[in-house]
Amino acid sequence: MSLLIIAFIVITVIYVLHFYWRVRQYPKGPFPLPVIGNLHQIPDGNLEMWFDDLSKIYGPCYTVWSPLPCVVITDYAHIKDAFVTQGETYTYRAHRPPESLLQPHENTGILNSSGDNWRLQRRTSLKILRDFGMGRNLMEEQIVKSIQEMMVQLEKSVDKKRAEIFWPIQLCVGNVINEFLFGFHYKYDDCDRFKKFVGVVDHHLRILLGKCSLCVSAFLWLRHLPIIGELGYHRIKRNIITYQSFIEEEVEKQVEKYDGSSEPENFVHAYLQQMKQSAHPGLDMKNLCACALDFWMAGMETTSNALRWHIAYMMKYPEIQDKIRKEIFDIVGTSRLPSMSDKPSMPYTQAVIHEVQRHSNMVPFLGTHQSTHDTELLGVKIPAGTNVLAQTWSVMRNDTIFTNQLSFNPDRYLLSDGKTFDKAVLEKTIPFSLGKRSCVGEGLARMELFLIFTALIQKYEFVANGPVDMSYNFGAVLTIKPYTCEMRQAY
Numbered sequence: 124m125s126l127l128i129i130a131f132i133v134i135t136v137i138y139v140l141h142f143y144w145r146v147r148q149y150p151k152g153p154f155p156l157p158v159i160g161n162l163h164q165i166p167d168g169n170l171e172m173w174f175d176d177l178s179k180i181y182g183p184c185y186t187v188w189s190p191l192p193c194v195v196i197t198d199y200a201h202i203k204d205a206f207v208t209q210g211e212t213y214t215y216r217a218h219r220p221p222e223s224l225l226q227p228h229e230n231t232g233i234l235n236s237s238g239d240n241w242r243l244q245r246r247t248s249l250k251i252l253r254d255f256g257m258g259r260n261l262m263e264e265q266i267v268k269s270i271q272e273m274m275v276q277l278e279k280s281v282d283k284k285r286a287e288i289f290w291p292i293q294l295c296v297g298n299v300i301n302e303f304l305f306g307f308h309y310k311y312d313d314c315d316r317f318k319k320f321v322g323v324v325d326h327h328l329r330i331l332l333g334k335c336s337l338c339v340s341a342f343l344w345l346r347h348l349p350i351i352g353e354l355g356y357h358r359i360k361r362n363i364i365t366y367q368s369f370i371e372e373e374v375e376k377q378v379e380k381y382d383g384s385s386e387p388e389n390f391v392h393a394y395l396q397q398m399k400q401s402a403h404p405g406l407d408m409k410n411l412c413a414c415a416l417d418f419w420m421a422g423m424e425t426t427s428n429a430l431r432w433h434i435a436y437m438m439k440y441p442e443i444q445d446k447i448r449k450e451i452f453d454i455v456g457t458s459r460l461p462s463m464s465d466k467p468s469m470p471y472t473q474a475v476i477h478e479v480q481r482h483s484n485m486v487p488f489l490g491t492h493q494s495t496h497d498t499e500l501l502g503v504k505i506p507a508g509t510n511v512l513a514q515t516w517s518v519m520r521n522d523t524i525f526t527n528q529l530s531f532n533p534d535r536y537l538l539s540d541g542k543t544f545d546k547a548v549l550e551k552t553i554p555f556s557l558g559k560r561s562c563v564g565e566g567l568a569r570m571e572l573f574l575i576f577t578a579l580i581q582k583y584e585f586v587a588n589g590p591v592d593m594s595y596n597f598g599a600v601l602t603i604k605p606y607t608c609e610m611r612q613a614y
């Protein structure tokens with residue numbers, strides 16, 4: 124018995140010494156405890172604020188033990204050094220739950236894959252996106268079609284004194300992705316299936332960041348325990364399985380329809396054509412489904428939520444709303460919808476879109492990047508295999524290039540002529556991240572934000588029903604709380 128106790132003490136001492144030896148290999152952060160790391164200090168919500176507060180104590184590069192070591196970087200210089208200057212070193216993702224649960228097959232798709240397969244899927248998807256954006260610009264046509272349907276819906280069925288614009292915007296953005304991926308639109312009066320899966324994604328983004336999932340991520344065996352396993356693993360997995368089957372059904376339908384050689388009409392067709400033409404073993408059905416799932420997941424909540432933020436800011440700052448509408452009327456008039464060819468002539472509107480993205484700061488930190496080998500970040504040693512979490516929220520909130528950072532001021536993006544963009548300010552506005560893993564859908568998202576936002580402002584004046592509440596729900600995407608508004612005809 125006493126031998127067992129001595130063995131236990133010796134093992135514990137070795138473990139503790141080894142743990143603190145490891146702690147010294149990483150940038151200094153809040154003091155971690157053996158086994159649990161900083162888990163006891165990690166707040167249940169608003170992680171972005173906690174990370175920001177820590178950066179004021181430990182600087183812009185520090186480690187949080189969750190209980191796995193995670194290096195947090197919170198300023199532009201470190202993010203640029205990691206993802207641009209040393210881009211190749213930080214392209215891997217951490218292959219652990221909860222992120223890895225998104226895909227039914229390991230290392231498939233774009234969002235959570237790594238290495239050669241990530242490179243292949245990203246390259247193929249970007250090629251398809253580019254092909255659809257060229258020539259007659261299918262992407263713009265699809266967005267305009269979705270806008271027209273949304274406008275009809277807003278005109279006929281919404282109580283304009285207390286309008287709820289949540290679903291019209293969601294369906295408009297959802298239909299753009301759906302049309303791009305699978306070539307069909309949901310009808311406004313027949314979209315229960317769509318609503319069900321939006322609910323699944325929304326739930327996923329909320330439950331993803333809980334403490335239980337952090338524990339399971341560090342100690343995989345915990346998923347077999349009753350409560351922690353349920354909260355940190357099984358409920359996330361169950362939630363996402365319904366969603367995966369929805370995507371697989373839609374892909375299947377397109378596979379049956381497409382002959383493999385005619386002009387592709389949507390992403391699934393184009394990917395099938397690539398499979399046939401290149402015969403690359405990495406281009407297969409598993410990866411096709413995984414990419415489609417990533418696009419649905421990454422492209423819908425972000426863009427629809429961004430548009431809801433835009434309208435909320437317009438209600439809070441009616442004088443800015445009027446100024447945009449004046450620019451729209453001057454350049455586009457009222458007889459047609461705004462188009463992408465109008466964009467270069469509308470610097471003020473562009474400045475407002477940049478400022479909404481900066482100020483709402485709705486993607487607080489990026490998916491985990493992992494270092495592939497021992498390296499240094501601006502002189503600080505980072506061991507191979509370290510998870511790096513970049514908090515772009517802090518850059519866009521604190522960087523001194525943004526004078527009066529907390530005020531909402533679109534003019535900060537324009538030089539005194541009111542037309543030329545201030546490149547230094549733009550450079551640090553990074554809602555889509557930087558470098559090799561930056562957002563694949565950035566071009567599409569920017570097009571949607573411009574076309575949908577300007578179409579809404581052209582047609583309606585949005586007036587708040589009472590004080591505008593700019594608070595948000597915390598999650599992987601910071602979502603503005605649901606609101607109603609009055610919609611007055613603008614012309």
Ligand code: HEM
Pocket residue numbers: 233234235245300417418421422423425426429486489490491554555556557559560561562563564565567568
């Ligand atoms: C306002 C809208 C959007 C914002 C703010 C946004 C932001 C981001 C951010 C911050 C990342 C993470 C980059 C990193 O880890 O370094 C990302 C990745 C990604 N986004 Fe977006 N995104 C938006 C819209 C879209 C759309 C419309 C699509 C597709 C149709 C899309 C597809 C993706 C994909 C596939 C990735 C993973 C890239 C990779 O891991 O290589 N996003 N996005």
